[in-house]
Amino acid sequence: MSLPSDILLRSSEEAARRIALGFLAEARAASLRLRDPDDAEALHDFRVAIRRLRSTARAWKPELAKGLAKRHRRALRALQTATGGGRDAEVALAWLAEQRTKLGGQQRLGLVWLTERLERQRSEAMDRVSAELRGDFDALHDDLRDRLEVMSVQTHLTRPSEPTGVFADALAHKARQYANDLARLLEEVSSAEAEAECHRSRIGCKRLRYLLEPLRPQVEGTAGVVSRCKRLQDVLGDLHDAHVLLRDLGPAVEAAETEHSQRLYALAREGDGERLRQEARRTARPGLLELTRLVQKRIDGLFAVLEGDWIEGGVHILVDDVERLASILVRVAPAGVEIERKYLLRGLPDLDAATEGVEIHQGWLPGDILRERIRRVRSDDATTYTRTLKLGRGVERIEIEEPCSEEVFDRLWPLTKDCRIRKRRYRVPDGNLVWEIDEFLDRDLHLAEVELETASENPTPPRWLAPHVVCEVTDDPRYTNLALAEQGESAPRDD
Numbered sequence: 001m002s003l004p005s006d007i008l009l010r011s012s013e014e015a016a017r018r019i020a021l022g023f024l025a026e027a028r029a030a031s032l033r034l035r036d037p038d039d040a041e042a043l044h045d046f047r048v049a050i051r052r053l054r055s056t057a058r059a060w061k062p063e064l065a066k067g068l069a070k071r072h073r074r075a076l077r078a079l080q081t082a083t084g085g086g087r088d089a090e091v092a093l094a095w096l097a098e099q100r101t102k103l104g105g106q107q108r109l110g111l112v113w114l115t116e117r118l119e120r121q122r123s124e125a126m127d128r129v130s131a132e133l134r135g136d137f138d139a140l141h142d143d144l145r146d147r148l149e150v151m152s153v154q155t156h157l158t159r160p161s162e163p164t165g166v167f168a169d170a171l172a173h174k175a176r177q178y179a180n181d182l183a184r185l186l187e188e189v190s191s192a193e194a195e196a197e198c199h200r201s202r203i204g205c206k207r208l209r210y211l212l213e214p215l216r217p218q219v220e221g222t223a224g225v226v227s228r229c230k231r232l233q234d235v236l237g238d239l240h241d242a243h244v245l246l247r248d249l250g251p252a253v254e255a256a257e258t259e260h261s262q263r264l265y266a267l268a269r270e271g272d273g274e275r276l277r278q279e280a281r282r283t284a285r286p287g288l289l290e291l292t293r294l295v296q297k298r299i300d301g302l303f304a305v306l307e308g309d310w311i312e313g314g315v316h317i318l319v320d321d322v323e324r325l326a327s328i329l330v331r332v333a334p335a336g337v338e339i340e341r342k343y344l345l346r347g348l349p350d351l352d353a354a355t356e357g358v359e360i361h362q363g364w365l366p367g368d369i370l371r372e373r374i375r376r377v378r379s380d381d382a383t384t385y386t387r388t389l390k391l392g393r394g395v396e397r398i399e400i401e402e403p404c405s406e407e408v409f410d411r412l413w414p415l416t417k418d419c420r421i422r423k424r425r426y427r428v429p430d431g432n433l434v435w436e437i438d439e440f441l442d443r444d445l446h447l448a449e450v451e452l453e454t455a456s457e458n459p460t461p462p463r464w465l466a467p468h469v470v471c472e473v474t475d476d477p478r479y480t481n482l483a484l485a486e487q488g489e490s491a492p493r494d495d
Contacts, residue, residue, distance in 0.1 A: 001023070003019070003215075005217075005455070008168035012060065014167075015171075016167075017064065017067055019056050019060075019214045020148055021149065022214060023049055024049075026045075026049040028137075030048075033045070034046060037126075047083050047084075051206070051210075053076060054077065055206060066151075067148040067151075068147070068148070072140065072144055079140075085121055085124075086126055092118050092245050103290060109282060109287050114249075117252065117255075172326035175212060176322060179322035182319075185197070185201040185204045186310060186311050188201075192299050192303035199243075202237060205232050209229035212229075221324070221328070225318070225325055232310055232314070232315070235305055235310065238298075239303065242299045246292065246296060253285065253289065260279075260283050260284065264280060328389060338399040340450060340474075341472060342447055342449050342474045344446075344471055344473045344479065345468045345470060348468075349467075351437070352428075356380065357424040358377050358379040359423075359424050360378075360424070362420065362485075363420035363421075363485065364485055365415050366415060372388070373388045373389070373390070374386070374409055374412050374416065385408070386401055386402065386404060388402075420485055423438045423439060425437065425439075433450050433459060434450070435449070435461075436448065436449045437465075446468075448468075
C-alpha cells in the first residue's frame with residue numbers, strides 16, 4: 001500500500017479513505033485471481049483483504065461515513081461470511097495432511113473419510129465464490145472506489161473554520177484504546193475451553209494489527225509492534241482453527257456412523273455375508289476419535305503457549321510498546337516535514353576556501369520500537385546538542401527535534417556504542433537552494449543533500465557538484481544515516 005509520506009499530518013478522513021482504498025485495491029487484485037483454480041492462495045488473500053477493509057471501516061467509522069455506507073458494510077460482511085466455510089476447510093485439510101503418520105492403518109480410514117468430507121465443503125465454497133461473490137464484489141468495488149476517491153471539504157466564508165485534527169493524534173488515541181482492549185480481552189481467557197473468549201481476543205489482536213500495519217513505512221518502530229501482534233495472532237488463530245475443527249468432529253463422528261450403518265444395512269439386505277463382515281471392520285470411527293484426541297491435545301498445547309507467553313506478561317509488553325509509539329505520534333502534529341534529496345558522490349567537490357565545515361557526531365539509542373538519535377555539532381564558534389526522531393523514508397519525512405544539554409548528551413552517548421557515525425558537513429548556498437556536503441570521517445563515503453519546498457522538485461546538481469555525482473540515493477535505505485551507523489565499516493562506499 002502506497003501512502004503519502006506526510007499522511008500523519010493530514011486529516012483523519014483523508015488518511016482513512018486512503019487506507020481503505022489501499023485495502024480495496026488488494027481485495028480487487030485477489031478477486032481476479034479467484035478465476036484461476038490452481039491459485040491456492042487466492043481465497044485466503046481475498047478474505048484477508050476484505051477483513052482488513054472491514055476492520056478499517058470499523059476503526060474509522062465516523063471518518064468514512066460519507067464514503068462507506070451501511071449497505072457497503074453489510075455487503076462486506078456477507079462476502080466475509082460466504083467465504084468462511086471454504087477457508088476453514090482449507091486450514092483443516094492442511095492440518096489433517098500432517099497427521100497421517102501419527103495414525104495406524106485402521107485409523108487412517110477416519111482420516112480419509114474426513115478429508116473427503118472437507119474437500120467437498122471446500123469445493124462447494126469455491127463454487128459459490130466463483131458463481132456469485134465475484135460478480136457481487138465487482139459491483140461493490142466500483143461503487144466503493146468512486147465514493148472513497150472523492151472527498152468534500154466545507155468552508156464557511158463568514159466565520160472561522162473549526163481546526164481539523166491530524167491523523168497522528170487520532171491514530172495514537174485509537175492505538176492506545178485497541179491495545180488496552182486486547183489486554184482486557186486476554187485476561188478473560190481462563191482456560192483452553194474458553195473458545196468465545198479466545199475468539200474475541202483474536203479479533204481484538206487483528207484490529208490492533210490492521211490499524212497500525214499501513215503506517216509501517218511512515219513511523220519507525222511500527223513494524224516491531226505489528227510483528228508482535230502477528231505472533232500473538234498466529235497463536236490465537238491456530239487455537240481458533242483447532243476449536244472449529246473440534247466442534248465439527250462431533251457431528252462428523254455421527255455422520256460417519258450413520259453412513260456406515262446404512263452401508264451395512266444395504267449389504268445385509270443383499271445377503272452377502274462376506275462383504276458384510278469386511279465392511280463391518282471398515283469404520284471411520286476409530287480414526288475420527290483419535291483425530292479428536294489429537295485436536296484436543298493441540299488446543300491444550302496452544303493454550304499453554306498463550307498463557308505462558310502472552311497472558312502472563314507478553315501482552316503487557318505489547319501494550320507498553322503501543323504506548324511508546326502513541327507518545328511519538330502525538331508529538332507529530334506540531335512537527336515539521338523534512339523534504340530532501342540525497343546523492344552519492346565520488347569524492348569531495350572543490351569547495352571555496354571560505355566554506356567552513358562543522359564536525360558532527362551522532363548516534364542512535366537502542367530500541368526495538370523507536371530509534372532516537374542524539375547529535376553533537378561542533379563549529380569554530382559553538383557546540384550544540386539535539387535529540388531527534390524521524391518518521392518515514394524517501395523524499396518526505398516527518399522530523400521531531402528538540403535541543404538538549406551537554407549533560408544529557410554525555411549521559412546518553414555511551415548507550416549509542418556500535419551505532420554511530422562521524423562526518424564533516426559543508427553548507428554551500430547555490431541560488432535558492434543550500435547544498436549540504438557530508439564527508440564521512442569513519443569511512444570512505446561522501447554524500448550530498450538538498451532541502452526542498454515540495455517533494456515534486458528534482459533540482460539539477462550545480463556545475464561544481466555535478467561531476468562528482470554518482471547517482472541519487474534518496475530512496476535507497478542503505479544510505480540513511482541510521483543504516484550507515486548500523487553497518488559500520490561495511491557500509492556502502494563511493495565508486
